[in-house]
Amino acid sequence: MATQLDKLGVDTIEAGFPIASEGDKESVQSIANAGLTSEVCGLARVLTKDIDACIDAGVDMVHTFVSTSDIQREHTIHKSREEVQQMATQAVGYIKDHGLRCMFSAMDATRTDLDYLVAIYGAAEEAGCDIINVPDTVGVMSPSGMYNMISYLRQQISIPIDTHCHNDFGLAVANSLMAIEAGANQAQVTINGLGERAGNADLAETVMSLKSIYGASLNINTEYIVETARMVERYTSVPITAHRPVVGENAFAHESGIHTHGVLENSDTFEPGIMTPEMVGHTRRIVLGKHAGKHAVRKSLEAANLNPNDEQLNHIIEKVKTIADKGKRLTDADLYAIACAVMHKPMGKPAIDLKELSVMTGNVTTPTAVVKALVNDEERVLSNIGIGPVDAALKAVTGIIGEHATISIHDFRIEAITGGSDAVAEVIVGVQDEKGRIVSARSASADIVYASVEALVTAINMLLQK
Template identity: 70%
Template structure:
């Protein structure tokens, strides 16, 4: 663990093989630049032989002038190898099936033929002065003696690094350790691992492989990929850093930022309880937990990993399990002062609402505090006057919003992929001259049945300083509920901003 471990990212290759995911060339370039900023060592840009468009994408990334090594994937076939080399990549990752089940039923080659093909491929790559990684596909279901034989053969041909893939995700952590350690004792070149998450243990298998001697781990952002996906980059990296004390080149403060970019481009959202980058990764609701965290953060957090290390923020959430300390902290953040008796009453009312199955938003807490204190708290900076949305199968969804912002009237319009998107973007644009805000989360739930169902919208907004506020609204008109919730959230956020500015 004293030696620096390297991170091989395959988000743009295996990650894009996630069913339903298809990235544009521009999106791939943006992700590649972000991964370079993050500090990954090798980026697998794609599989050039698969299509002309894929080859163009790989060539474009290879010509970006990134600090990291750009890698292309290729079978052990001359046309595949040449397609990668033509793209100007720094490394070619070539692979061939080695397990009996794949070798016999897919490529229909003998063991001897596979060894020859692998050696020829490595030699062809090295003749062009390019780095070479050789992967024994389905290595974890390959006979160990034969696997060792083929790895020794490619090492002799000049291969730079070998990959041990758990192609169908069937290894247990202890078996992964034993396999990699056996290979580590037989070869003299670096070992890389590529673990799939079919049983939810890709990260564990990857870490055990590192314990056994592997020096490089293949990951994807958010763990996306074929079937159940690949080893999650953030989880692998933070485990290496915080639990093992190992070093990588990853700039961990960009982990959340990178995760959100890939979420937006792929449409694959991470559950809130996702480790490291999930919305709840550093969120606390339980009264016992929030009390402890507010006194000393590592009472109920790992301590060896803080939210700031990964670009995250700690959140105190008010809900049915909340205690006085959490409610008081949230009220303090809003600039609302109470007596002990008022705080007790606010807590009782909040729990009554939560016990009915309702999620408590900042707007709810604000409204309850207003009722208990018997006065309006704060001032509405934005007052909606009107908004309209135009949409249809022959029309690009367009929204126009008119509101009073402070003492001025503001009007904004914008386009979107749908009427709600257009309306929210119009409000964001309208606020552009006052404060930078963005919609962080949006959820919609029908709370009655029928075509005229009442819909409840929950929105979280974030300002440029990372402060987040949530609000809800319900209406039979989804666009109306969305705009109302957004403006409520912005008003509360602006009140918080004033308080923070005064402090």
């Protein structure tokens, strides 16, 4: 992940909290020694042992923090204001004496008495601190309140100001933007907004707002934003919701007939324009549902070399809306099948004809799948391993097409249709080729692995026919 963040172009990576555990310290150390362009930072309380752990890990900067609000100071660290200020200045001095850059955070700053906040930040600056951080630790600040606080601190503090906003009321990104408007120099963000409780300010939303709306110059290579978001989704198993701004599946998806017609003519009609899917490594999608218009359906069919006349098109749209009204997600394979039936046109010959599927799994066996298929009339057999039987099977299928195409799985969903141990599951698989074209297909079976493979094979065949 650190390598990916470096590729993305983030200025500083806060790699971890070295004192927390030996594993965390080793992780931070390995990142610090990875030869990255990004500055590597370690987190530390205002305690010598914490700071020493960061120094031992080889970081470029130490981010040291202490609670300053009365409620946290009195109920967590049980220190007076004077003691906290002394601890802060000693920590900053200790870090600077060891030749490292220093960031100081007054934790729960937005609930801290303002005069005391100015005093402790001023003391940290005098002690040689390089950056002060203003955390909205429990996410209670309003955007206007954040603007006013940072404006006031900017008049009192000459060193760079950083912000750290939590999302308890959904205001983390707005507060980060207001802080920067008011004079803050940088913002702490996370991929996909991950973080304590409701999370932190999201990198994608903050970066694209600054770049596209404010016209700010940033070091972020925005074309890797979606790639990075999906990597974090995969490693953390925390899914990206479809409607998440910038990186969600629906961020650049259009269904309404009016919207799709406009977007197909000129994407700026129903997209921001100042932010395109290409800018963030995303793709534009036309979604077919009960709001679908003729223009979108015709364009989707033309992409598959299907050209219905007006009467046939009306019949196809009627069937599409009937399916959508039942709450079903319409896949590309569904659309093509409907069109071929209405037009009395045979479906094209599939490139992949699945013959056999065998799967081995267990607590002492690495999940392995073996696939036998005819690929353009040539018999091929391929085995692959995976995290589970479904993963192994899908890898085997995508591998068996070999030189015919470079295809990756874009989307995978599974839902139980019936209850019980013999439940029938519906699987929807989306695949993408090297040109960014995406096709989806579905299958249903009591055998989840077979349903997954069948949907994948259908989707690949449709994509190759395109």
